[in-house]
Amino acid sequence: MLFGIVYLTCFYMDWAPFRYYPDHRTFHIKVTPQDGPAILWYGWVTAAAFVSAAIALLVPRQLAERLGPGWAWAVPLVIVVLLLVYERRWFM
Amino acid sequence: MIVALLILHGLLAVALLGAITHQALSLVPRRAAAGPLSFVGRFRNVDSEAYATAVVVLFVVTAIGGGLLYPQYRLDVRTALEDMQMRAANGVFELKEHLAAIGLGLLPTYWLFWKAPLVPGQAAARRYLTWLLAFIVWWNFLVGHVLNNIKGLLP
Numbered sequence: 001m002l003f004g005i006v007y008l009t010c011f012y013m014d015w016a017p018f019r020y021y022p023d024h025r026t027f028h029i030k031v032t033p034q035d036g037p038a039i040l041w042y043g044w045v046t047a048a049a050f051v052s053a054a055i056a057l058l059v060p061r062q063l064a065e066r067l068g069p070g071w072a073w074a075v076p077l078v079i080v081v082l083l084l085v086y087e088r089r090w091f092m
Numbered sequence: 093m094i095v096a097l098l099i100l101h102g103l104l105a106v107a108l109l110g111a112i113t114h115q116a117l118s119l120v121p122r123r124a125a126a127g128p129l130s131f132v133g134r135f136r137n138v139d140s141e142a143y144a145t146a147v148v149v150l151f152v153v154t155a156i157g158g159g160l161l162y163p164q165y166r167l168d169v170r171t172a173l174e175d176m177q178m179r180a181a182n183g184v185f186e187l188k189e190h191l192a193a194i195g196l197g198l199l200p201t202y203w204l205f206w207k208a209p210l211v212p213g214q215a216a217a218r219r220y221l222t223w224l225l226a227f228i229v230w231w232n233f234l235v236g237h238v239l240n241n242i243k244g245l246l247p
Contacts, residue, residue, distance in 0.1 A: 003197025011190065022163035039166055042159070045193050052197065069217035072201045076194060077224060083190045090183020 001072060002052035004079040007044055012086070016043025094164050098240070101157035105233050108150035115143040116226035119219045140222075144206035147225065148199050155192055162189075169239065181242060188235045195228040 010016060018027050020043075023036035031038070056064075117136045129137055165185075173182045202225060205218045238245065 001201065004194050007190075007193050007197065020163070022167050025163075037166055037171075039162060041162065041189050041193070045196065048193065048197060069205070069214045072205065072217050073220035073224060076198055077220070080191065080194060080224065080227075083187065083194070087183055087187050087190070090179050090186065 001075045003048045004076050006051045007048035008079050010044040010047050016040040017047050018043045104154040108154050109233050111143045111146045112226045112229045114138045115140050116222050148203050184235045188232045191228045
């Protein structure tokens with residue numbers, strides 16, 4: 001649930017902890033336009049994985065279980081819908 | 093090497109597609125069949141629980157393959173799509189990336205809900221999580237194939 005929220009936030013804000021430049025096969029923390037096109041996807045997935053794992057470990061199990069099972073699929077569904085809506089710009 | 097990886101990625105995706113589709117269709121509510129089962133009936137009449145671990149493993153491995161192929165896609169395919177001004181093709185692949193990531197994030201929850209013993213109160217959550225993953229897998233599979241063949245598909 002949290003993974004999708006963090007991923008969507010990172011993607012929307014165009015923020016990644018690192019970028020990969022396939023032309024030079026290098027990772028950089030800062031933007032280096034001279035290295036060609038950058039791939040942010042690895043950074044977004046890494047950020048989402050670390051943040052959601054950290055929160056999942058920190059939140060007590062009893063508190064997490066208060067959320068009904070419906071949240072587990074409803075939140076990702078909303079995120080998918082938001083992504084479809086945002087990315088419709090490619091088809092207009 | 094990259095072609096071999098692409099073929100492997102495609103084959104793993106086929107296996108994943110089969111597994112998630114069997115599981116997703118088995119969760120569609122149905123009446124008890126009278127008489128022998130049809131082809132669709134036999135396709136749906138599977139042990140849903142048995143597919144969960146396979147789906148998780150195949151999704152992860154297929155996603156890793158996709159991640160390894162991505163740099164070559166970014167340099168060769170995406171630049172060609174931009175040169176040909178094929179915005180829609182670019183757009184569907186953007187969605188493929190995002191959906192693959194969302195799908196990866198869903199896997200722990202999906203696996204937990206399918207872990208035995210199954211809790212009856214979580215049946216709806218299992219169903220919708222599975223259908224959501226099925227949508228993601230089908231989208232990514234179809235987009236991957238169309239983009240792989242796009243130069244041959246267009247005049």
